[in-house]
Amino acid sequence: MSARCFAPVAMLRDAGLSALVALGLFVALIGLRLVPTDNGLELQYRGWLLLAVVVAVFVGRLLLLVWRAGRPVGTPTPRRLAEGITRAGRWVAPLFLLLALTLPLYSGRYVIDVGILVMTYVMLGWGLNIVVGLAGLLDLGYVAFYAVGAYSYALFSTTFHLGFWETLPLAGLLAACWGVILGFPVLRLRGDYLAIVTLAFGEIIRVVLINWTSFTGGPNGVSDIPRPTLFGLKFNASGDPDTFSAFFGIDYSITQRFVFLYYVILGLALLTNWVSLRLRRLPLGRAWEALREDEIACRALGINVTVTKLTAFAIGATFGGFAGAFFATRQGFVSPESFTFIESALVLAIVVLGGLGSQLGVALAALVMIGGSELFRDFAEYRMLVFGVALVVMMILRPRGLVSGRVPSVALRSRKEISAELVAQGRG
Amino acid sequence: MPVAYALQQLINGVTLGMIYGLIAVGYTMVYGIIGMINFAHGDVFMIGAFLSLIGLTLLAGFGITYVPLAIALALIAACGIAALYGWTVERIAYRPLRGSFRLAPLISAIGMSIVLQNFVQVSQGARDLNLQPLIPGGMSLMEQDGFVVQLSWMQVVISVVTLALLALFTWLVTRTPLGRAMRACEQDLKMASLLGIDTDRTISLTFVIGAVLATVAGMLFLLYYGSINFFIGFSAGVKAFTAAVLGGIGSLPGAVLGGLAIGLIESFWSGYASVPYKNVAAFSVLVIVLIFMPSGLLGRADIEKV
Numbered sequence: 154m155s156a157r158c159f160a161p162v163a164m165l166r167d168a169g170l171s172a173l174v175a176l177g178l179f180v181a182l183i184g185l186r187l188v189p190t191d192n193g194l195e196l197q198y199r200g201w202l203l204l205a206v207v208v209a210v211f212v213g214r215l216l217l218l219v220w221r222a223g224r225p226v227g228t229p230t231p232r233r234l235a236e237g238i239t240r241a242g243r244w245v246a247p248l249f250l251l252l253a254l255t256l257p258l259y260s261g262r263y264v265i266d267v268g269i270l271v272m273t274y275v276m277l278g279w280g281l282n283i284v285v286g287l288a289g290l291l292d293l294g295y296v297a298f299y300a301v302g303a304y305s306y307a308l309f310s311t312t313f314h315l316g317f318w319e320t321l322p323l324a325g326l327l328a329a330c331w332g333v334i335l336g337f338p339v340l341r342l343r344g345d346y347l348a349i350v351t352l353a354f355g356e357i358i359r360v361v362l363i364n365w366t367s368f369t370g371g372p373n374g375v376s377d378i379p380r381p382t383l384f385g386l387k388f389n390a391s392g393d394p395d396t397f398s399a400f401f402g403i404d405y406s407i408t409q410r411f412v413f414l415y416y417v418i419l420g421l422a423l424l425t426n427w428v429s430l431r432l433r434r435l436p437l438g439r440a441w442e443a444l445r446e447d448e449i450a451c452r453a454l455g456i457n458v459t460v461t462k463l464t465a466f467a468i469g470a471t472f473g474g475f476a477g478a479f480f481a482t483r484q485g486f487v488s489p490e491s492f493t494f495i496e497s498a499l500v501l502a503i504v505v506l507g508g509l510g511s512q513l514g515v516a517l518a519a520l521v522m523i524g525g526s527e528l529f530r531d532f533a534e535y536r537m538l539v540f541g542v543a544l545v546v547m548m549i550l551r552p553r554g555l556v557s558g559r560v561p562s563v564a565l566r567s568r569k570e571i572s573a574e575l576v577a578q579g580r581g
Numbered sequence: 582m583p584v585a586y587a588l589q590q591l592i593n594g595v596t597l598g599m600i601y602g603l604i605a606v607g608y609t610m611v612y613g614i615i616g617m618i619n620f621a622h623g624d625v626f627m628i629g630a631f632l633s634l635i636g637l638t639l640l641a642g643f644g645i646t647y648v649p650l651a652i653a654l655a656l657i658a659a660c661g662i663a664a665l666y667g668w669t670v671e672r673i674a675y676r677p678l679r680g681s682f683r684l685a686p687l688i689s690a691i692g693m694s695i696v697l698q699n700f701v702q703v704s705q706g707a708r709d710l711n712l713q714p715l716i717p718g719g720m721s722l723m724e725q726d727g728f729v730v731q732l733s734w735m736q737v738v739i740s741v742v743t744l745a746l747l748a749l750f751t752w753l754v755t756r757t758p759l760g761r762a763m764r765a766c767e768q769d770l771k772m773a774s775l776l777g778i779d780t781d782r783t784i785s786l787t788f789v790i791g792a793v794l795a796t797v798a799g800m801l802f803l804l805y806y807g808s809i810n811f812f813i814g815f816s817a818g819v820k821a822f823t824a825a826v827l828g829g830i831g832s833l834p835g836a837v838l839g840g841l842a843i844g845l846i847e848s849f850w851s852g853y854a855s856v857p858y859k860n861v862a863a864f865s866v867l868v869i870v871l872i873f874m875p876s877g878l879l880g881r882a883d884i885e886k887v
Contacts, residue, residue, distance in 0.1 A: 186704065
């Protein structure tokens with residue numbers, strides 16, 4: 154373990170070059186600002202800001218170089234950290250489950266609300282993991298199924314006055330149908346052709362939601378969506394006998410509804426996890442993983458590729474639909490704005506960052522990404538900027554995801570963990 | 582009326598298609614060489630449009646009001662800076678991930694796209710910025726039942742600039758050492774590097790050229806529509822990428838052909854059916870074409886050897 158050579162002159166030159174590049178990049182976009190006025194555009198000069206940014210780049214680059222030079226060559230820190238996470242996986246997963254189950258006991262309404270959001274993305278991540286992680290089909294339009302689920306519940310409940318629990322299976326079913334509808338035309342497509350068609354599919358659904366005003370309410374969306382009930386008990390302050398607080402004879406508090414919603418989404422997420430873990434052991438799940446490893450070999454072995462791909466899309470979509478129905482009932486309001494491409498990208502980023510095919514990794518990634526961006530809530534303007542930077546940095550540091558080991562779904566004698574490098578990513 | 586109306590849609594569609602084609606060339610070039618979707622390319626186009634607008638405003642402030650000169654100077658400066666953006670994006674977000682598995686650069690590119698979009702939103706504001714038309718006027722080609730077919734000078738400029746640029750670019754790819762290196766990298770990156778081609782440099786220059794073409798498209802977009810915001814890169818980028826896929830990704834003539842196809846579909850659909858659903862029409866045509874020709878119009882079939 155020897156330190157890299159320490160060369161101050163080269164470092165200064167490197168940092169100086171970086172500062173020069175930063176100057177070139179930012180001279181127009183930070184140094185000048187376009188201000189619309191009554192008589193055309195005017196420019197506002199921001200020289201000091203530009204100087205500050207360039208100096209910051211210089212210092213930052215220098216610090217990075219010094220840090221790198223001082224670091225021993227060999228296993229980089231993040232990798233060791235992640236190996237630790239993987240090794241600890243046996244007790245980390247139950248610990249997280251315990252923490253998740255007991256969260257409402259020791260936290261306030263805000264934390265529970267963030268927990269609901271994180272759990273929604275954990276569920277979406279696990280759902281997409283079936284399509285991308287197990288079957289190896291790159292789906293950039295997952296948000297379409299989320300939207301189908303949300304609008305199904307919104308429209309069924311406001312038009313036919315169906316409750317959340319009656320509509321949930323319907324929402325899943327409809328999303329699954331859309332999964333098959335998307336699946337059929339893309340059966341022959343591979344790789345990035347598949348990616349662009351799924352992206353286009355997500356956009357088509359969104360454009361239809363915006364413009365089919367008579368059915369979906371257009372850009373205004375659907376509002377006054379009923380909240381879910383616990384075996385018919387409502388959560389509100391009316392004091393009627395069919396409310397939760399009156400039935401149990403306790404004082405009404407708005408936290409009760411949040412706790413209930415939290416356990417609903419936790420239950421749905423755990424259902425997703427359980428189903429995908431069980432499916433992996435079934436012939437169908439094994440066929441998905443075989444498809445991801447080598448499609449040609451699959452065909453040669455007589456696996457029906459059509460059915461395998463379609464079921465992957467359908468089952469992944471079902472969970473997206475469930476999550477969508479939950480989203481609608483949590484918000485009480487849906488509009489096309491919630492289903493933009495950025496949501497699909499976010500869920501895909503969670504799956505890739507967690508480590509394709511790793512259930513624990515996806516949950517950790519959702520916690521880091523959603524919980525992390527919640528920390529920046531006060532800096533709303535910079536939130537997405539920081540989020541984008543974090544995506545790039547995390548991919549560079551850990552391209553294979555947070556959890557770098559995989560346990561094979563089936564093995565001959567003992568199931569030995571292998572590196573994620575050995576798992577194919579699929580070409581579909 | 583029907584002929585005149587159709588002719589007008591044809592003119593509008595070709596103009597739009599030229600802009601898509603210019604952006605699509607950047608996608609298809611990068612895809613051909615390193616096999617990744619450069620999601621940030623649409624945002625480089627947006628940055629090009631912003632740089633053009635800043636340049637034009639700055640020059641107007643200096644009192645340079647002769648339109649061709651102002652546009653040329655602003656375009657050169659914008660291309661220079663946007664080229665630096667293209668280079669930096671590749672250097673920071675893609676080069677460390679080269680040779681990594683397929684999805685890592687894709688996520689990194691999506692991250693970079695979010696960064697560029699929000700950087701411009703934070704630094705230049707989220708409002709629409711408007712520019713009064715610099716190249717006004719046009720000519721009427723024909724008149725039928727009171728419907729006048731207009732060809733504006735701006736549309737002529739867009740077509741001429743795009744065709745000239747594509748001719749220059751074709752010459753660059755087919756006749757120069759850099760173009761030869763690019764084609765070699767496209768065929769086999771590892772073999773090209775074994776034969777002494779500086780692949781890092783070639784890839785960097787590919788991004789630079791793509792960024793320059795996108796900036797020209799951004800300038801034309803700005804002059805044609807007269808209004809830009811930080812979000813224009815997304816929809817233009819998605820449609821340009823659709824054009825590249827439609828034409829057969831990796832094929833340069835395919836990118837232009839796909840761009841024209843998408844432009845014409847959009848314009849005819851807007852003219853004869855409904856404006857809000859024009860994107861649905863473009864994407865549906867993409868899906869239908871890919872069902873019957875899975876590798877696009879001019880793409881090579883992807884043969885997998887076992």
